[in-house]
Amino acid sequence: MAQRLDGKALAQEIQLALAQQVKTLTAKTGRPPGLAVIMVGDDPASATYVRNKHRACDRIGIASYGKHLPASTPQTELLNYIQQLNQDDRVDGILLQLPLPQDLDAVTLLNSIAPDKDVDGLHPINMGRLLRGEPGLRSCTPAGVMHLLQTYDVPIAGRHAVVLGRSILVGKPMALMLLAANATVTIAHSSTRDLVAVTRQADILVTAVGRPHLITAGMVNPGTTVIDVGINRVEHPNGKGKLVGDVDFAAVEPLVQAITPVPGGIGPMTVAMLLQNTVLSYCKRFHIDG
Numbered sequence: 001m002a003q004r005l006d007g008k009a010l011a012q013e014i015q016l017a018l019a020q021q022v023k024t025l026t027a028k029t030g031r032p033p034g035l036a037v038i039m040v041g042d043d044p045a046s047a048t049y050v051r052n053k054h055r056a057c058d059r060i061g062i063a064s065y066g067k068h069l070p071a072s073t074p075q076t077e078l079l080n081y082i083q084q085l086n087q088d089d090r091v092d093g094i095l096l097q098l099p100l101p102q103d104l105d106a107v108t109l110l111n112s113i114a115p116d117k118d119v120d121g122l123h124p125i126n127m128g129r130l131l132r133g134e135p136g137l138r139s140c141t142p143a144g145v146m147h148l149l150q151t152y153d154v155p156i157a158g159r160h161a162v163v164l165g166r167s168i169l170v171g172k173p174m175a176l177m178l179l180a181a182n183a184t185v186t187i188a189h190s191s192t193r194d195l196v197a198v199t200r201q202a203d204i205l206v207t208a209v210g211r212p213h214l215i216t217a218g219m220v221n222p223g224t225t226v227i228d229v230g231i232n233r234v235e236h237p238n239g240k241g242k243l244v245g246d247v248d249f250a251a252v253e254p255l256v257q258a259i260t261p262v263p264g265g266i267g268p269m270t271v272a273m274l275l276q277n278t279v280l281s282y283c284k285r286f287h288i289d290g
C-alpha cells in the first residue's frame, strides 16, 4: 500500500511555526503582517476558500484586509482598489481570488498587483523570476507540492516528473519548480498523444486538470509518487456533494509508492504557502531575514 502524504498535518505544523514567528516579528516591529484577499462575485467554493484564509490569518496573527465585492463591480473600480492596497503600508500581501466573473479581465487585474505584494506569485515579474531561477514570491499550490515532496524525502533530482495540466496557477509554475529541483520534466495536456504511455513513465505524477477519475490504475507504475491537485465536487449516491481529486484514489493507492489524498493533501498546503509568502513579503519590507 502506498505511503499517504498528509498535507493537512504538514500544513498545521507550518501554521504553528508561522504563528510563533509572527508573534516574535510583531513584537519587534510593532505591527503584524497584513494580507488582503479580494473576492468578486458569489462562487460558493471561492467563498469557502476565502473564509478559510481569513480564519487561518486570525489563527496565526496575520491581520486580514480585503473586500468581498459584487459580481457587477466594474474593472476600473477593482483596479483603483488594488492601487489603494498597493500603497497601503499595513498590507504585505494581496491576493485576487480566482476564478473572477467573466466580464472582468483577470490578466490586467493580476498584473496591477505590486510584484513585492504578489503573494500568489502570479505577476509576470514573479513568474519571470521563477523561469530565470531567481528568488521571488512563488505560486502557492506548486510551492506546497514542492514543500510536501521535500518533507517526505521524495527524490526529485534526476527523476522523471510528469505534470498534467498547463495552467498559470499550477501546471506551468509546477513544471518550472520541478525543473529547478533538477527533475526531468514532461508537461502533458489535452492534446498529448498516448497519455497512458507518458504517465506510466512518471516517478512523480502531478495532476492538476480538474477531471474526476482521470488517473486510473493502468496509468501508474509501482515507483510512482502521485500528487493530486484536482479539487472536484461530485454528486454522492446519498445526494450530498463529495470532494474528489483527479485520481481514482481507491484503484491507484494500492499500486503506487506514495499518494496525496483529496481532501487533506495539497489544498491545505496551498493556504500554508500563502501565509508563508505573506510573512516572507513582510520580512522583506522590514529588511528582516525571513
Ligand SMILES: Nc1nc2c(c(=O)[nH]1)N[C@@H](CN(C=O)c1ccc(C(=O)N[C@@H](CCC(=O)O)C(=O)O)cc1)CN2
Binding pocket: 048, 049, 095, 096, 097, 098, 099, 120, 140, 141, 169, 231, 243, 262, 263, 264, 265, 266, 267, 268, 269, 270, 271
Ligand atoms: N488567487 C488564487 N485563486 C485560487 C487559488 C490560488 O492559489 N490563488 N487556488 C484555488 C482555490 N484555493 C485557494 O485559493 C484552495 C482550494 C482548496 C483548498 C483546500 O484546503 N481544500 C481542502 C478541502 C476544502 C473543502 O472541503 O472544500 C482540501 O483539499 O483538503 C485551499 C485553497 C482556486 N483559486
